[in-house]
Each structure stands twice: as C-alpha cells, then as structure tokens.
Amino acid sequence: MQNMIWTYINAFIVGGVICAAGQILIDKTKLTSARILVLFVTTGVILSALGVYQKIVDIGGAGATIPLSGFGYTLTRGVFRDVESLGILGAFTGGLKATAAGITAAILFGYIISVAAVPKAKR
Amino acid sequence: MANKRNGSQTVKFDNPPRIISTGSIVGPKEGQGPLRLYFDEIIDDEMWGEKSWEKAESKIMRETFARILKKAARSPKDINYIIAGDLLNQCIAANYGIRESDVPFFGIFGACSTMAESMNIGAMLIDGGFADYVVCITSSHFCSAEKQFRFPLELGTQRTPTAQWTVTGSGGVLLSSDGTGPFITHATTGKIVDMGVKDANNMGAAMAPAAVDTLIAHFRDTGFLPEDYDLIVTGDLGYVGKNICQELMMKHGYDLSERYNDCGVMIYDLKKQDAHAGGSGCGCSATVLAGYIYEEINKGNLNNVLFVATGALFSPTSVQQGESIPAIAHAIRIQRIL
Numbered sequence: 001m002q003n004m005i006w007t008y009i010n011a012f013i014v015g016g017v018i019c020a021a022g023q024i025l026i027d028k029t030k031l032t033s034a035r036i037l038v039l040f041v042t043t044g045v046i047l048s049a050l051g052v053y054q055k056i057v058d059i060g061g062a063g064a065t066i067p068l069s070g071f072g073y074t075l076t077r078g079v080f081r082d083v084e085s086l087g088i089l090g091a092f093t094g095g096l097k098a099t100a101a102g103i104t105a106a107i108l109f110g111y112i113i114s115v116a117a118v119p120k121a122k123r
Numbered sequence: 124m125a126n127k128r129n130g131s132q133t134v135k136f137d138n139p140p141r142i143i144s145t146g147s148i149v150g151p152k153e154g155q156g157p158l159r160l161y162f163d164e165i166i167d168d169e170m171w172g173e174k175s176w177e178k179a180e181s182k183i184m185r186e187t188f189a190r191i192l193k194k195a196a197r198s199p200k201d202i203n204y205i206i207a208g209d210l211l212n213q214c215i216a217a218n219y220g221i222r223e224s225d226v227p228f229f230g231i232f233g234a235c236s237t238m239a240e241s242m243n244i245g246a247m248l249i250d251g252g253f254a255d256y257v258v259c260i261t262s263s264h265f266c267s268a269e270k271q272f273r274f275p276l277e278l279g280t281q282r283t284p285t286a287q288w289t290v291t292g293s294g295g296v297l298l299s300s301d302g303t304g305p306f307i308t309h310a311t312t313g314k315i316v317d318m319g320v321k322d323a324n325n326m327g328a329a330m331a332p333a334a335v336d337t338l339i340a341h342f343r344d345t346g347f348l349p350e351d352y353d354l355i356v357t358g359d360l361g362y363v364g365k366n367i368c369q370e371l372m373m374k375h376g377y378d379l380s381e382r383y384n385d386c387g388v389m390i391y392d393l394k395k396q397d398a399h400a401g402g403s404g405c406g407c408s409a410t411v412l413a414g415y416i417y418e419e420i421n422k423g424n425l426n427n428v429l430f431v432a433t434g435a436l437f438s439p440t441s442v443q444q445g446e447s448i449p450a451i452a453h454a455i456r457i458q459r460i461l
Contacts, residue, residue: 033280121169
C-alpha cells in the first residue's frame, strides 16, 4: 500500500516537472506548441540514447512515459531492440514498431472523437 | 486635377459622406464585455446554427448587412456598392456572406484595418459622385481566425500572454450622399510600415508604428491637433500596442493622453475576461465603431472622432518563411455636425 502511494506521488512529481517545463516554454519563449512538441520528443530520444531517461522512468514510471518525452523514450528503446536483432536495418524499423500502438491509438481515437464531438469555442 | 487632396496622404471631402446607419452583431464573449449594451445583437453560440466557423462568420456578416439596411429602411437595390473584407483566405467570410445580396461588390483585404480602408474607399466613391449609398462592412471570428493564423481550436493549444483575442463579430456602416450626419470629413490612407517585428503573437507591437505613421500624417496633412478630437481611437493594438503607440506619439510631440483609446482595449474587460492582450480582428474596430462610437456620436457625447483601424499584413506562410510583419493603418475623421 505504502509503495503504491509513492508510485503515484513520484509519477505526479516527475510528470508535473516535465509539464511545468512545457508551460515555462510557452509563457517565456516564442516557441509555438508544435515546436515544443518536437523539442520534447527529440529531447526524450537523446536522453534515452544517453541512458538518462531510463533513470527518470525508473523513478517516475508513467509520469515519465506518458508525456511526449516518453514517446521519444519508446522510439529509442525500439531502435535499440531492433538493432540488436536485425542489425543496422533495425534503426529504421524499431522506432515505429515500438510506438505503433501509440500512433494507431492516436489516429483511431482522434478520428472517433472528431466524428462524435462538436468543436466549441474557448471563452 | 485632384483638387480634393489635402496633403500627401489625406483627402478632404467637398460633400462629406454621412453615416446614416450601422449594424453590429457580436459573439458571446464580446456580449459579456463592457460595450455589450451598444451592439445590435449578441449571439449565444459561436456556431450560430451553422456547420462550420467559416459559415457562421458569413452568416454574422449577412445578418449584420440586413440590419444596416433595415435600420435605414433601405433595400439592397438602393445600395450602389458593398465594400467588404475579413481575415480568411480569399476573404470568404465576405464573399459568402454577401453572396445573395445582389449588389455590386468590392472585396478588399487590409487585415484588421479593413473597416477604415473600406470607409476610405466608400467615402471617396460617394464624394466623387460615383455612388449615393455604399455599405462598408467587415467581420472576424475567433474560431476561424485561430484556424487561419494559429492552430485549429481542436488541437487545444495554449495561448501566449501577448496574444490578442480575435473578436467574433461583424460591424458595418451605410454611407450616404445625403442626410443629417455624422459626417466623414477627411480620410487618411496609410502606408505599409514594417519595423521588423517577427512575433505573430505580438501584433500590437508590429502595428503600433503604422498607427503612429498614419496619425502623424493626418495631423500634418490637415493641421488638426489631438486636442481637436474628443476621441482618437485605434483599431486593435491591444494593451501592449496602445502603450507603444502613446509613447511613440509623445516622442513625436503629440500628447494623445485621455482622449486616446483602442478598440481592442475597450471591447473586453481585462480583469474579468481572459482576453490576454486585448481584442483584435476586423470585427473589433468595426463593431466598436458601429456600436459604441456611432451611438455616442448620435447622443452628442462625441463630436469629433478620429477612427484609425490598424492591420497586420502577414500570412501564416510569410511567418513560416521568416518574414517580418508589415502593418498598416487607415484613418477616418468623423464629425457629428458640420
């Protein structure tokens, strides 16, 4: 029970820090949200390749894997895995294989929501 | 000989065109703002029964046009020209909004300066003897403008603090060669001014130098001073741009002080409404002019108004290619009685 609570707290803190970084970028820089998105994914890729992101995941769990940087982490892990089994070709196949579930889910649910929902204005 | 020219950028009308009717329809957010009592209609939903934001914007313009005519007891066949514009690609809000009107049509683009641009041209048509009745009308819509210039709302993107809020609404005026006023006595046409601002989220800063350029041209050409006006109002510089404009004017020796305001600042309540740096869009200056300013002139609370609508003449493509934001401002002098 104690462990479970700490899992949640750690995920909240790590995920919160990552999101706070995004908020600071939106407020304090002229970066568009699209650029911040790409920045987060590539940062995740680089940190994972250097082995740093795995340590963040070990602490934060879903708090580190759910944000966009976690997508970069999954990409990198997929590449490393496929390179081991397929050689250099794995650098081209591994990323998409590992993230296929996420990409497909995004397209599928995005489509369903776009059909089912009516856009509303911000007030 | 062009004998109506009054200096390098201003024309003075021999038979000053009258504004005999106005119309304004705004969205729910504007309908909660400080000027809500001045608008003809406040719609309770940005979609207004249509299937897209663009169609809704066209409908707002169509209905505003109908109101302008109704208030003046005129029919479309009385109107010689409609001069209209908006912010969407190929000005479709105006093209589709005016489609069924069966009136000769000029579509123009001056970004958010379109209202004053259309009145510049409309007043010239009337004083030139080419028309007796001209409708000048513009619109903007928060949701279609976000899609056009930033990101579609469905993406749920956060907005930056300096970003302005595009007004949902349409405003227009009916100009006539005859009537009791108010009168358009002078029109100052702006030049494109580009000070190298590249941030599309800070258009107030990009547009303020254009407003200053046109204001100075107006005072220089006509010999008027800021003190000759009860109200000098820029289109949609917002809080950021308004302060820049006031400071720049001061540096040039013109103290706008209390008589200066900005439609983008007037239309929302910054403390209560989350509108960031203030309102913007063609509909911002148009609805404030057609609603608040026109009514206050008719009540006798305002006698001389300098209406200076400001526009940022960029496109998403030019911003992506790293271009700076050119801006423009056009001015109209409105006088209650001659």
